[in-house]
Amino acid sequence: MYKEDENPIKQYLNVVLRRKNIILLIFLVCLPFVLIKAFSGIPVYKATAKLMIKKNYNPGFISQYQFYDPYFLKTQTQLITSSKVATKVAETLNLDETYNRYFENKQPASSILNKVFNWFQNLFSFAKTPLKSEINDPVNIITEKPDVAEGQKNDQEKIATLSQKVRSGIAVESDMENGNIVNVSFTSTSPIFAATVVNTVASAYRQFLMGMKMETSTQSLEWMKSNTDSERAKLEASERKLREYKKQHDIYTVGDQEAIFPKKIAQISSNLTQAQANVNELEAVYQEIRRITPEEALNLPLVADNPTVTNLRQQLIQKEQEINTLSKSLGPKHPKMIRAKKDLVALNEKLDNEIVDVIQSVKNRYELARQKAKKSQALLDEAKQNAALMSDKLIQFEILNRDVEVHRLLYDRLLSRIKEFNITETQLEVEVWVIENAETPKTPITKGPKRALMLGILLSLAAGIGLAFFLDYMDNTLKTAEDTEERLGIPILGMVPLIKKEDESHIETIVSKNPGSTISEAYKAIRTALLLSSPDASPEIILVSSMNQGAGKTVTSLNLAIALAQSEKKVLLVDGDMRRSRIHKIFDIDNTSGLSTYLAGQSDIMTFPSGSEKYLDIAPAGPVPPNPSELLSFARLNTFIQTVKQQYDFIIIDSPPLLNVSDAHLISKAVEQTIIVARSGVSTYESVARAYNMLTNINSSVLGLIINAVDIKKENYYYSRYYGSYGYYKNNYTGT
Numbered sequence: 001m002y003k004e005d006e007n008p009i010k011q012y013l014n015v016v017l018r019r020k021n022i023i024l025l026i027f028l029v030c031l032p033f034v035l036i037k038a039f040s041g042i043p044v045y046k047a048t049a050k051l052m053i054k055k056n057y058n059p060g061f062i063s064q065y066q067f068y069d070p071y072f073l074k075t076q077t078q079l080i081t082s083s084k085v086a087t088k089v090a091e092t093l094n095l096d097e098t099y100n101r102y103f104e105n106k107q108p109a110s111s112i113l114n115k116v117f118n119w120f121q122n123l124f125s126f127a128k129t130p131l132k133s134e135i136n137d138p139v140n141i142i143t144e145k146p147d148v149a150e151g152q153k154n155d156q157e158k159i160a161t162l163s164q165k166v167r168s169g170i171a172v173e174s175d176m177e178n179g180n181i182v183n184v185s186f187t188s189t190s191p192i193f194a195a196t197v198v199n200t201v202a203s204a205y206r207q208f209l210m211g212m213k214m215e216t217s218t219q220s221l222e223w224m225k226s227n228t229d230s231e232r233a234k235l236e237a238s239e240r241k242l243r244e245y246k247k248q249h250d251i252y253t254v255g256d257q258e259a260i261f262p263k264k265i266a267q268i269s270s271n272l273t274q275a276q277a278n279v280n281e282l283e284a285v286y287q288e289i290r291r292i293t294p295e296e297a298l299n300l301p302l303v304a305d306n307p308t309v310t311n312l313r314q315q316l317i318q319k320e321q322e323i324n325t326l327s328k329s330l331g332p333k334h335p336k337m338i339r340a341k342k343d344l345v346a347l348n349e350k351l352d353n354e355i356v357d358v359i360q361s362v363k364n365r366y367e368l369a370r371q372k373a374k375k376s377q378a379l380l381d382e383a384k385q386n387a388a389l390m391s392d393k394l395i396q397f398e399i400l401n402r403d404v405e406v407h408r409l410l411y412d413r414l415l416s417r418i419k420e421f422n423i424t425e426t427q428l429e430v431e432v433w434v435i436e437n438a439e440t441p442k443t444p445i446t447k448g449p450k451r452a453l454m455l456g457i458l459l460s461l462a463a464g465i466g467l468a469f470f471l472d473y474m475d476n477t478l479k480t481a482e483d484t485e486e487r488l489g490i491p492i493l494g495m496v497p498l499i500k501k502e503d504e505s506h507i508e509t510i511v512s513k514n515p516g517s518t519i520s521e522a523y524k525a526i527r528t529a530l531l532l533s534s535p536d537a538s539p540e541i542i543l544v545s546s547m548n549q550g551a552g553k554t555v556t557s558l559n560l561a562i563a564l565a566q567s568e569k570k571v572l573l574v575d576g577d578m579r580r581s582r583i584h585k586i587f588d589i590d591n592t593s594g595l596s597t598y599l600a601g602q603s604d605i606m607t608f609p610s611g612s613e614k615y616l617d618i619a620p621a622g623p624v625p626p627n628p629s630e631l632l633s634f635a636r637l638n639t640f641i642q643t644v645k646q647q648y649d650f651i652i653i654d655s656p657p658l659l660n661v662s663d664a665h666l667i668s669k670a671v672e673q674t675i676i677v678a679r680s681g682v683s684t685y686e687s688v689a690r691a692y693n694m695l696t697n698i699n700s701s702v703l704g705l706i707i708n709a710v711d712i713k714k715e716n717y718y719y720s721r722y723y724g725s726y727g728y729y730k731n732n733y734t735g736t
Contacts, residue, residue, distance in 0.1 A: 015468060015469055015472045016465060016468060018468075018472070019467075019468030019469075019471060019472060020468075022464060022467055022468050022471065023461070023464035023465055023467075023468050024464070025464070026460065026463050026464035026467060027457075027460045027461060027464050030456070030459075030460035030463065031457075031460065033456075034453060034456030034457060034459075034460060035453070035456075042189060043189065043444035044187055044188070044189055044444050044445055045187070045188060045189065045190070045191040045194050045441040045443075045444050045445065046185055046186070046187045046194060046441060046445045047185060047186055047191070047194035047195040047197075047198045047438040047439070047440065047441050048183050048184065048185040048198065048438055049183070049184050049185075049198045049199060049201070049202065049434065049436055049437055049438040050181060050182070050183055050184075050434075050435040050436040051181070051182050051183075051184055051202055051205075051432060051433065051434055051435060052180050052181055052182075052432070052433045052435050053073065053076050053180050053182060053430060053431075053432055054180050054430070054431045054433075055072055055429060055430060055431075056429055056430065056431050073174045073180070073182065076172075076182070076430065077172040077174065077182070079205065079208065079209075080170065080172050080184060080201065080205050081167060081170050081171075081172060082167075082208075083163060083164070083167055084208055085167075085201065085204050085205050085208050086163040086164070086166040086167035086170065086204075087159060087160070087163040088204035088207055088208060089163070089166050089197060089200045089201055089204045090159050090162045090163040090166055091159060092200050092203070092204060093196065093197070093200055095159070095162040095166070096158040096159055096162060099162060102190045102192055102193035102196075103189070103190055103193070166186075166197060169186045169187050169188055169194075169197070170184065170185075170186055170197075170201060171184075171185045171186070171187070172184055172185075173185070181435065184198055184201055184202070185198060185438075186198045186201070186438075187445070191440050191441045191442070192440055194438075194440075194441060195438045195439060195440045195441070198438035199437050199438050202432065202434050205432060206432050209430055209432070224414050224417055224418050225418060227414060228411065228414045228415065228418065231407060231410045231411040231414060232411055234407045235404070235407035235408055235411050238400070238403040238404045238407050239404055241400055241403075242397075242400045242401060242403075242404050245396065245397065245400055246397070265380065265384060268376060268379050268380045269380055271376050272373065272376035272377055272380055275369060275372045275373040275376050276373050278369045278372075278373075279366070279369045279370055279373050282362065282365050282366040282369050283366055285362055285366075286359075286362050286366045289359045289362060306354070306358055308354050309351065309354050309355065309358065312347060312350055312351045312354060313351065315347050316344065316347050316348065316351065319340065319343055319344045319347060320344065322340055323337070323340045323341065323344065326340060476684050476685055476686070477680070477681050477682060477683060477684050477685075478678050478679075478680055478681070478683050478684070478685065478688065478707055479680060479681070479710075480495070480707075480710070481494075481495055481707060484678075484685070484688070484705065484707065487685055488685060488688060488689055488692070488705075490676075490688070490692055490702070490704065490705045491703070491704035491705065492704060492705050492706075492707065493526050493529045493530065493533075493675065493703065493704040493705065493706050494522060494523075494525050494526035494529055494706055494707075495522065495680075495706070495707045495708075495710045496519060496522045496523065496526075496552070496556070496706065496707070496708045496709065496710065497518050497519055497522060497709075497710050497711075497712050498680075498709045498710060498711045498712070499519060499709070507519075507555055508554070508555055508558045508559070508586050509558060509559070509562060509586065509612065510523075510559060511523050511524070511559045511562040511563050511566070512562050512566075512612050512613060515566075519559075520559075520563075523556075523559040523560060523562075523563045524563050526560060526563070526706060527560065527563040527564055527567065529704075530542070530560070530564075530703070531567075533673075533703060533704070539672040539673040539703060540645065540648075540649065540650055540651060540672060541641055541645065541650075541651045541653070541670075541671040541672045541673075542650070542651070542652050542653065542671060542672065542673050542674070542675060542703070543576070543653045543655055543664065543667050543668050543671040543673070543674045543675070544556055544557040544560065544652060544653065544654055544655070544674075544675045544677060545654075545655045545656070545657065545658050545664040545667075545668075545674060545675075545676060545677070545691075546657050546658065546676065546677040546678065546679075546683075546691075547657060547658055547659050547676070547678065547683055547687040547688060547690070547691045548657050548659055548660065548683070548687065549657055549660070550679065550682065551657075551677050551678055551679040551682070551683055551708060552677055552679060552708035552709060553654060553655075553657070553677040554577070554582055554583070554654050555708075556675075556677045556706055556708060557573065557583075557652050557653075557654040558573065558583065558586065558654075560652060561573040561616055561650075561652045562612075562613055562616060564649075564650050564652070565610075565613040565614070565615040565616035566613065566615075568615055569615060569649040569650055570615050570617075570647070570648045570649045570650070571615055571616050571617070571648060571649065571650045571651075571652065572607060572616075572617050572618075572619055572644055572647075572648040572650070572651045572652070573610075573616065573617070573618050573619065573652050573654070574595060574619040574644075574651060574652065574653040574654070575594070575595065575618070575619065575620050575621035575654055576595065576621065576653045576654055576655040576656075576663065576667055577621060577654055577655055577656050577663070578595060578596045578621045578622065578624060578625060578628040578631070578663070579624060579628055579656055579661065579663070580656070581594075581620065581621035581622075581624075583618060583620065583621070583654065584618070584620040584621070587608070587610050587611060587612075587618050588611075589608045589618055589620050590608070590620070591620045591621065591622060591623070592622075592623065593606045593620075593622055594606050594619065594620035594621050594622025594623075595619060595620070595621050595622050595640070596621060596622035596623055596624070596625045596628070596631060597622045597623065598622070598636065598640060599625075599631040599632070599634060599636050599637060599640070600625060600631060601636070603622075605619070605640060605643060605644060606619065606620065606622075607619050607644070608620070617648070619644070628661075628663055629661065629662050629663055629666065632663055632666040632667060633666055637666070637667070637670050638670050641670055641671070651671075653667055653671060655667050658676075658691045658694055658695070659687065659690065659691060659694075665694065665695070665698060665700070668695055668698070668700035669698065669699075669700060672701065673701050673702070673703035674695055674700055674701065674702050674703060675702075675703050675704060675705075675706060676688065676691055676692065676695075676702065676704075676705050676706070677705075677706050677708055678705060678706070678707055678708065679707075679708050679709050680707050680708065680709050680710040680711065681709070681711065682709075688705065
């Protein structure tokens with residue numbers, strides 16, 4: 001069978017339509033920043049040169065690992081963009097004297113949008129000097145010439161400032177497909193300056209590599225040679241000392257014994273603590289049970305919570321009630337009375353035997369726990385003794401072994417460094433070639449305000465839609481019948497649209513006051529579903545409840561009862577909410593006597609005509625009793641229902657919420673079916689499932705679920721179209 005919601009595109013559209021206000025809000029918040037960003041751009045030029053950077057290997061000393069270095073180009077990229085290379089570029093071009101010439105004809109844009117953008121920059125502390133990660137952002141590129149002629153700055157400070165600006169504009173891109181070829185680029189508002197800097201970077205980089213090589217002095221080599229002999233002597237002495245210690249203490253296999261013992265002791269100690277706690281707990285229980293009688297043992301939770309004991313006690317109570325009932329109508333020598341008393345004696349004997357069995361089981365568990373604790377204590381003592389013996393030997397062994405490893409490591413490194421230095425002393429490790437010089441760019445890399453505007457609008461919409469889908473994903477409340485029935489598997493009797501403002505004053509009786517409205521038609525549809533819920537006969541005694549307050553259970557009970565009465569069915573609406581009764585106020589009925597007084601045995605059954613509906617009567621809740629749950633647990637509730645059932649076609653009972661008190665659970669055992677009312681956008685799937693499980697666990701029959709206050713404008717198009725068009729047609733047809 002085809003379901004409209006199975007189409008994922010329509011589901012996504014429903015989410016967008018339902019959260020359109022959030023999307024519009026995000027879009028409107030981002031729009032001013034998009035406009036400022038789009039119309040404050042300045043033409044930016046980018047010049048690029050190609051370099052080949054190759055690592056120089058010595059043919060006489062090549063290992064299999066030297067052919068590929070995954071970090072080589074990354075390292076060279078860091079060197080090219082370093083402050084020292086940028087300083088050499090500034091010094092080579094004499095930028096402290098020539099920098100202003102490149103920007104003589106460049107004036108910053110001055111417009112209202114640019115001023116507003118600068119204001120936002122100052123407000124949020126946006127940095128005007130570009131960083132390495134912002135090289136591709138044309139707004140942050142250097143656009144103003146520095147005021148190098150101002151003040152008392154010396155040449156070094158000028159060069160440092162200019163080199164920092166040069167470094168911020170340099171970018172290096174490498175592609176594994178092109179091997180050792182890298183693209184070095186520089187971005188600026190002056191095309192000539194961009195090309196000049198890029199072409200100077202290659203030579204400055206080569207000079208920097210030569211300087212690094214020259215920093216290796218022969219003094220380092222002499223120092224390494226002089227320390228090699230000393231480290232070799234220390235290594236030999238430490239090895240001899242270690243061998244002598246191993247011979248004296250017979251240590252040849254150390255392994256991980258030192259790490260094993262602490263873990264083993266900790267584990268055994270933990271087991272011992274747990275075992276001792278268990279012994280103490282069972283000993284206290286056992287000593288308590290030994291001092292009391294079997295009758296007193298019934299007060300202990302250990303005995304009282306035993307399933308068999310609980311069952312026998314319930315049977316005793318039932319048997320005592322049966323004897324009391326028979327004693328009123330039969331004599332003490334009647335066969336039924338004699339048989340009942342024998343059964344009572346047998347049950348008492350079974351209960352005593354079961355209590356004895358429970359006490360014996362506690363004793364057995366106590367003895368077993370004592371044995372386990374003793375065994376754990378013995379294991380702990382043994383492990384501590386072994387650990388102490390091994391620890392003394394291993395401490396000195398580790399000290400000597402550590403000395404050997406340290407001296408060996410220092411000696412090996414010194415030898416390795418001497419060999420490497422002798423081989424690479426006279427050659428450069430990196431060779432640099434210029435493949436293509438940078439040419440002066442003719443066109444800017446910025447795409448103009450239109451592209452920035454379109455990209456900003458798309459990003460704003462994407463942010464709003466993303467937030468909408470996130471909020472929808474986090475929303476776990478009921479929305480539509482299809483989603484609820486698919487996720488919970490509970491039949492849906494119908495959905496009631498959200499009330500309009502003009503109908504709020506008479507929502508409790510809207511089916512009577514405004515029979516042609518969309519909400520009235522929804523309740524009539526629920527009435528039809530109720531009448532057709534069973535192929536044999538529709539349920540006559542129905543409980544209407546909800547998970548929590550505010551779901552609309554009382555409104556549903558009232559309007560469902562009115563809808564059934566309008567179909568010329570004799571209906572009794574019972575206010576079963578004896579804690580917060582409301583129905584008598586709606587129909588202006590005397591509440592001095594009602595369901596609570598009848599269940600307490602203080603009055604007869606009290607029913608009143610509703611006044612507005614011919615076939616509808618009301619049974620008020622009566623005064624608030626001190627113990628509503630205890631009244632509902634008596635058999636008089638069943639007597640009440642069976643009595644009024646003979647006079648009415650349907651009995652609708654309104655009750656307190658399921659998750660707050662137990663009244664609804666008790667009433668559900670006396671009715672034929674229970675209807676759960678949930679509120680769209682408020683009730684969660686977990687709360688509905690919990691209420692449904694509560695009823696099914698006590699073998700109460702649940703007819704289905706009614707989703708109340710559905711906002712049809714926010715839900716999918718099908719419900720909006722159905723309710724809207726049908727309600728409009730109905731209003732025209734009835735003339736209301």
